[in-house]
Amino acid sequence: MSATVSKTNPGNFFEDFTVGQVIEHATPRTVTEGDRALYGALYPTRFAVPSSAAFAASVGLDPHPVEDLIAFHIAFGKTVPDISLNAVANLGYAELRFHRPVLPGDTLSTRSEVIGLKQNSNGRSGVVYVRSTASNQRDEVALDWCRWVMVHKRDVDAAAPETVLPDLKKALAAEDLVVPDGLDFSSYDFTAAGEPHRFDDYAVGEKIDHVDGVTFSDAEHMMATRLWQNTAKVHFNTEARPDGNRLIYGGHVISMARALSFNGLANAQLIAAINGGSHVAPAFAGDTVYAWSEVLDKAELSGLSGAGDSIGALRLRLVATKGRDESMTLRNDDPSTSSGTGGYQDGVLLDLDYWALIPR
Amino acid sequence: MSATVSKTNPGNFFEDFTVGQVIEHATPRTVTEGDRALYGALYPTRFAVPSSAAFAASVGLDPHPVEDLIAFHIAFGKTVPDISLNAVANLGYAELRFHRPVLPGDTLSTRSEVIGLKQNSNGRSGVVYVRSTASNQRDEVALDWCRWVMVHKRDVDAAAPETVLPDLKKALAAEDLVVPDGLDFSSYDFTAAGEPHRFDDYAVGEKIDHVDGVTFSDAEHMMATRLWQNTAKVHFNTEARPDGNRLIYGGHVISMARALSFNGLANAQLIAAINGGSHVAPAFAGDTVYAWSEVLDKAELSGLSGAGDSIGALRLRLVATKGRDESMTLRNDDPSTSSGTGGYQDGVLLDLDYWALIPR
Amino acid sequence: MSATVSKTNPGNFFEDFTVGQVIEHATPRTVTEGDRALYGALYPTRFAVPSSAAFAASVGLDPHPVEDLIAFHIAFGKTVPDISLNAVANLGYAELRFHRPVLPGDTLSTRSEVIGLKQNSNGRSGVVYVRSTASNQRDEVALDWCRWVMVHKRDVDAAAPETVLPDLKKALAAEDLVVPDGLDFSSYDFTAAGEPHRFDDYAVGEKIDHVDGVTFSDAEHMMATRLWQNTAKVHFNTEARPDGNRLIYGGHVISMARALSFNGLANAQLIAAINGGSHVAPAFAGDTVYAWSEVLDKAELSGLSGAGDSIGALRLRLVATKGRDESMTLRNDDPSTSSGTGGYQDGVLLDLDYWALIPR
Structure with missing residues (x-):
């Protein structure tokens, strides 16, 4: 009988984490x-694989998987109450890999292992590094990723832990990618998919303006974020920020930009990995978001699967902007501006680095 | 051939109801x-039973039931065109019991029996009491409840019916509750469910501040209310009220508060019964709603099911407020305020009394 | 290797179309x-067939078909990127027929054949006529329809094609209608469906005021239009129009009006055909839409199916208005008004002409 104990979850503070600790998320x-x-x-979204069970089956995916980012958002949302409820800032993520498609009926659970800790010099907060793994009801890994957040200390006098910094890759190599079992693009229907462009049609350094824009609304981003059971209150509560705005979940911007990228990347059907991302500026209802992409790298994946030479991978930078930037400029070279030389161009909301699978 | 007859449904007026009458709702x-x-x-919502088919199966519920309140909202919505289209006021409800979980694929129909009538002394309206029963396609009862509404008379000169007042319980007793067939909390996974608190950890009189708040939007409450096929026009039409606001369906406030109550009541997995509720003040888009709960009663349910001693019931008061009230004050004791001594505290939107099932 | 080719879809211009050309939409x-x-x-929507699997089975439709307009919106949305991305105006549609119900699990694809071309006298645009056919994964036709749009020329100096004008019916005849296989209204449950009115209760010339109104919101119409993968940017982007409003997709108005028409036409369960429609005025968030119907024609369908004499068809005019017009006036007879004699009455948003199936 412990009725006097607070029943609500206060979240974890910096000193609650230890390297090697494993947290099973609820x-x-x-x-x-x-x-x-x-x-x-x-x-x-109009990518043919998640849109059509018949198309998915024609490339070897049957039953019909859902959009990769659905799995990501659900898996990520589970970590929020334990990892980032007391976060000062979400600093970054890396080494995200999809290991297998997620199917309707699959039940996802996420666990995280603490892989690094570093107290800040001010003694009031610290950075926590975790590797999170989402598995299905058969304990098969669906995706995993690393993430680091700055978290408040509960007690500023608590002793600093030994600093441990994980060795994280700036980008996964092509050979790190997992090609879904059975995926085979050799009888790929480019007409049904919507564009003729295949692996060989894209060049490293090429930029693509995805043209279309979408204006955000509060009801939509709240519904999306709730669907993923993400509980961060700034997304839902006008009383949680001094400006009275509901901050749009960064994953909502990712999904919007990825969907807009269909126009020019219609055949980049599956996300294999996310190397990292910067959420450069906050987004709010009323903002109109556009997207452009840059091809950062290419890899033939021969030998990575049983699908022979039918599958390639593009490493892409996906940039979301508030207002359209036809010049597709990432960095600001004008030292007189507020963001300064080398900072992100005004209007950039998101800079995401990922690997997509595309027919060769 | 009756083309001159009005085709639209005018709803029932007070003199259209007779005690014993049974109405099959559309x-x-x-x-x-x-x-x-x-x-x-x-x-x-993050309750593990409706969230996860795997978790539900682990407590004996397979196939995967939907949230109890989905069944309630659908069942209730069916009664609106026949019972409350001409209502002056929804006065109350009582004795709501869930008899079995509702599963995807189940088809719900509702019928109501008139169990009481009392004309008002002004002769212009009267109170209609109905017991409504929602059944699935196998004619198995899913839930039933009593409700009373004040309804306009069509003709003020119509004779008053004999007054019949049903004998309704202020609260269902623990032995009135139905434990779903097969439910067994003996291998309940508290980690997966999100909180360690079990039946014994809650004390009668204990209050729990659920902390989180959500700001309502018009698109969301309209989508919810429409989903339940509830046709009351004040929810959808800015021309239906002098202030031009769309009144939020009281059930939307119930569902929002119940979902917020996860934080502190994560293991109160299933609603077994609703004893009654007061919709104290209207809610509108832009309002930020918070919730707190009070433990009103507790009951061990040993002997009510085949699940041995694994299941208990908490009788809970669930209070939704506009703005957070950390003091969790239900009634106003200040005689100088507009609501007066004993009235509800300013900001209270909902006062709901229900029984939930929780692991012992 | 063609990295310098633009990857995004510019859509087709008038000179890209030739009579007889077949376009497989993505x-x-x-x-x-x-x-x-x-x-x-x-x-x-509350029509019993799409609402209830049990009701649908009781009239011979098992598995449970979705609302006809879901199929229409999806099928139509596929044509937008190829047919109307560079449209000056959507001029009209005709001869839309539903050939079979669409079921969950069905995959729809659309192809269009160019059946007419006429360059405008200004030489800068022309009218393209297409017949579009949506089929399921077994290549069975789900619906087909004709449509004509005015499209820009890319190059005003391009030669005009020979003018070909298709012969389109102002309205389909009753014998053109397709009754779904197995449909049988002989044990139709009018109580469950919500109204007692059958085929014989409607008279040609009769008008029905559907009473209820709904106020549009931006989040809702964007979600609807996106669900159908319709990419026309004016619906989503406040920067796409000088007034900063998001134009509501005409199909959203059709679906809203059709759903409102339940009140008075609850037994007009299935849309068999759409003869044509005029989207008279644009609609925006904040507008409150109402609907009324007029019975234009009636047809007993004996002999069109195996269902004997159980099924009739009503040809209906469905009018959506901004603000309620209890007078149900379609045309303006006042020469002093801006719309002028014979134009549509102020407030009319939609004038749709369709055939519905109803029990006899």
Whole structure:
């Protein structure tokens, strides 16, 4: 009998974490066809694999997987109450890999291992590094990733832990990528998919303006973020920020930009990995978001799967901007501006680095 | 051939009801996984049973039931065109019991029996009491409840019916509760469910501040209310009220508060019964709602099911407020205020009394 | 290697079309129970066939088909990138027929054949006529329709094609209608469906005021339009129009009006055909839409199916208005008004002409 104990979750503070600690996050979540439909209502996605069971089957994916980012958002959302409820800042993520497609009926659970700690010199907070792994009901890994957040200390007098910094890759190599079992692009229908461009049609350094824009609304980003059971209060509560705005979840911007990138990257069907991302500026309802991409690298994946030479990978920079930037400029070279030389160009919201699978 | 007869439904007026009358309400409705996904997009629910098919199966519920309140909202919505289209006021409800979980694929229909009538002394309206029963396609009762509404008379000169007042319980007793067939909390996974607190950790009189707040939006409450096929026009039409606001359906406030109560009541997995509720003040888009709970009673349910001693019930008061009230004050004791001594505290939107099932 | 070629789709211009040309539109789309739930959240539909699997089975439709307009919106959305991305105006549609119900799990693809061309006298644009056909994964036709749009020329100096004008019916005849295989209204449950009115209760010339109104919101119409993968940017982007408003997709108005028409036409369960429609005025968030109907024609369908004499068809005019018009006036007879004699009455948004199936 402990009725006097507070029943609500205060989240973890910096001194609650130890290197090697494993946290099993709450609330397993079953993915359904309802998630697919809502994703399609919230983002203008038209990629043929998640849109069509028949198309997915024609490239070896049967039953019909959902959009990769659905799995990511659900898996990520589970970590929020334990890892970042008391976060000062979400600093970054790396080495995200999709290990297998997620199917309707799959139940995802996430666990995190603390892989690094570094107290800040001010003694009031510290950086926590975790590797999180989302698995299905058969304990098969669906995706994993590393993430680091700055977290408040509960007690500024608590002793600093030994500093441990994990060795994280700036980008995964092509040979680190996992090609889904059975995926085979050798009878790929480019007409049905919407564009003729294949692996060989893209060149490293090429930039693509995805043209279309979407204006955000509060109801939509709240519904998306809630769907992933993400509980960070700034997304839902006008009383949580001095300006009275509801901050749009960074993952909402990722999904919107990825969906917009269909126009020019229609055949970049599956996300294999995310190397990292910067959420450069906050986004709010009323902002109109556009996207452009840059091809950072290319890799033939022969030998990585049983699909022979049908699959290639593009490493892409996906940039979301507030207002369209036809010049597709990432960095500001004008030293007289507020952001200064080398900072991100005004209007950049997101700079995401990922690997996509595309027919060769 | 009766083309001159009005085709639209004018609803029933007070003199259209007679004690003993049975009304079969229109539009059977099949529940789907799409309803579960939308519920999760509209409310921040994280209860493990409706969230996870695997978790539900681990406590004996397979196939995967949907959130109890989905069944309630659908069942209730069916009664609106016949019972409350001409209502002056929804006065109350009582004795709501869930008899079995509702599964995707189940089709719900509702019928109501008039169990009481009392004309008002002004002769212009009267109170109608109904017991409504929602059943699935196998004619198994899913839930039933009593409700009373004040309804206009069509003709003020119509004779008053004999007054019949039903004998309604202020609260259902623990032995009235139905434990779903197969439910067994003996191998309950508290880590997956999100909190360690079990039946014995809650004390009668204990209050829990659920901390989090959500700001309402018009698009969301309209989508929710429409999903339940509730046709009351004040929820959808800015021309239906002098102030031009769309009144939020009281059930939307219930679902929002129940979802917020996860933080502190994560293991109160299933609603077994609703004893009654007061919708104290209207809610509108832009309002930020918070919730707190009070433990009103506790009951061990040994002997009510085959699950031995694994299941207990908490009788809970769930209070939704506009703005957070950390003092968790229900009633106003200041006689100088507008609400007066004993009235509800300013800011209270909802005062709901229900029984929840929780692991012992 | 063609990295210098623009990767984004510029759409087709007038001179890109030739009579007889067949265009296979991109992105097959699988319909799911999630679409049904979202449709019910976005529109106040209560027709018993799409609402209830049990009711649908009782009239011979098992498995449970989705609302006809879901199929229409998905099929139509596929044509936008190829047919109307560079449209000056959507001029009209005709001869839309539903050939079979669409079921969850069906994958729809659309192809269009160019059936007419006429360059405008200004030489800068022309009218393109197409017949579009949406089929399921078994290549069975789900629906087909004709449509004509005015499209810009890319090069004003391009030679004009020979003018070909298709012969389109102002309205389909009753014998052109397709009754779904197995449909049988002989044991139709009018109580469950919500109204007693059958085929014989409607008279040609009769008008029905559907009473209820709904105020549009931006989040809802964007979610609807996105769900159908319709990419026309004016619906999503406040920067796409000088007034900063997001134009509501005409199909959203159709679905809203059709759902409102339940009140008075609850038994007009299935749309068999759409003869044509005029989108008279644009609609925006904040507008409150109402609907009224007029019975234009009636047809007993004996002999069109195996269902004997159980099924009739009503040809209906469905009018959506901004603000309620209890007078149900379609045309303006006052020469002093801006719209002038014979034009549509102020406030009319939509004038749709369709055939519905109803029990006899």
